[in-house]
Amino acid sequence: MKAAAEYIWIDGQKPTKKLRSKTKILDGPINGLSDIPMWAFDGSSTCQAGTANSDLILQPVFMVPDPTRGKPRTTTSCLRGGGNVLVLCEVLLPDFTPHESNTRAKLRIAAKRYSRHKPLFGIEQEYTLYDADGGRPFRWPKVSTAFPAPQGPYYCGIGSDEVYGRELIEAHTAACLKAGLAVAGTNAEVMPAQWEFQIGPLGPLEVADELWLARWLLYRLGENYGISAKLDPKPISGDWNGAGAHTNFSTRETRRSGGLKHIKEACERLGKFHLEHIKVYGADNDKRLTGRHETCDIKTFRYGIGDRGASIRIPAPVAKAGCGYFEDRRPAANVDPYEACRAILETVCGKGFKAED
Ligand code: ADP
Ligand code: MN
Ligand code: MN
Numbered sequence: 001m002k003a004a005a006e007y008i009w010i011d012g013q014k015p016t017k018k019l020r021s022k023t024k025i026l027d028g029p030i031n032g033l034s035d036i037p038m039w040a041f042d043g044s045s046t047c048q049a050g051t052a053n054s055d056l057i058l059q060p061v062f063m064v065p066d067p068t069r070g071k072p073r074t075t076t077s078c079l080r081g082g083g084n085v086l087v088l089c090e091v092l093l094p095d096f097t098p099h100e101s102n103t104r105a106k107l108r109i110a111a112k113r114y115s116r117h118k119p120l121f122g123i124e125q126e127y128t129l130y131d132a133d134g135g136r137p138f139r140w141p142k143v144s145t146a147f148p149a150p151q152g153p154y155y156c157g158i159g160s161d162e163v164y165g166r167e168l169i170e171a172h173t174a175a176c177l178k179a180g181l182a183v184a185g186t187n188a189e190v191m192p193a194q195w196e197f198q199i200g201p202l203g204p205l206e207v208a209d210e211l212w213l214a215r216w217l218l219y220r221l222g223e224n225y226g227i228s229a230k231l232d233p234k235p236i237s238g239d240w241n242g243a244g245a246h247t248n249f250s251t252r253e254t255r256r257s258g259g260l261k262h263i264k265e266a267c268e269r270l271g272k273f274h275l276e277h278i279k280v281y282g283a284d285n286d287k288r289l290t291g292r293h294e295t296c297d298i299k300t301f302r303y304g305i306g307d308r309g310a311s312i313r314i315p316a317p318v319a320k321a322g323c324g325y326f327e328d329r330r331p332a333a334n335v336d337p338y339e340a341c342r343a344i345l346e347t348v349c350g351k352g353f354k355a356e357d
């Protein structure tokens, strides 16, 4: 019995890394990661190596059933039954050390170091749908004078005049669930053709792995609909909301009774390392963090209860309960979640975060 394994990895493009994948046909059944061999690829075509020394290694690290190939099955029956799988990989050098673009390897270490705090993350992935060629937002007209009416009715809207592309969003949610990803919800966003899904709450490595796979599924299913999803933090300049990846965070300390004190301490620390965090919170985030459109401007750090104009928002119900989580509103839609989660862990649970140059 043959099984298709889609090897998925993150490339070395700058300033924003992108997903790549290729298919390996394996002898099934596939029972676990140990049935998925390492593989190699041409790093010179992914901004990860020169032509003369181009072979890089794909190390399988996380696997889910593939909801895009063949009959959908449950997690267990798919893995036991030799079905097709999606395999997230780390990129290694030929000597099996992590490639410099491999930010997961660093988060792996940090997640272990701070595991006693039982950190949990929930990430809200905002994104914008575009026509297949990526030219303009899905169903938007060519000329700006004919752009949709100003923002107001679109957020969580209903009806063809208010929301664009729901069919893809529904297919994506179903695919995430079939793959066993911890998708927590979806909503139409403030700009038409803009949407959001949430992943989590999960541990640091898990949330970032699942977010990258959920992004892959969104792009892959978009092919079926002639729609391109994009993570541009400010798709349309002017009076239109940008797209973020609000990162919600809690630890054992913030979740238990009296946790609000720990949340405020965490916010104070995050303020001290604001600029270092911004360095890894996504390219072009300066176009989004303007102090308007539900953001705090990029040069200012502020936290507040129920404040969507702050860098960090403590949800009102959390303040009322006196414990829970907080929301870092700064990460852009195109953030690398391995980096954002590591930054938050190092600042809140460790000595503070310093971005590499
Ligand atoms: P909003 O749009 O109001 O900012 P959402 O409902 O879109 O809020 O997202 C809330 C996020 O908070 C979800 O991703 C959820 O997983 C996450 N979350 C909830 N509880 C916790 C927690 N204890 N720790 C970390 N994240 C959490
Ligand atoms: Mn949300
Ligand atoms: Mn949102």
Ligand code: MN
Residues within 6 Å of the ligand: 124, 246, 327
């Ligand atoms: Mn939010």
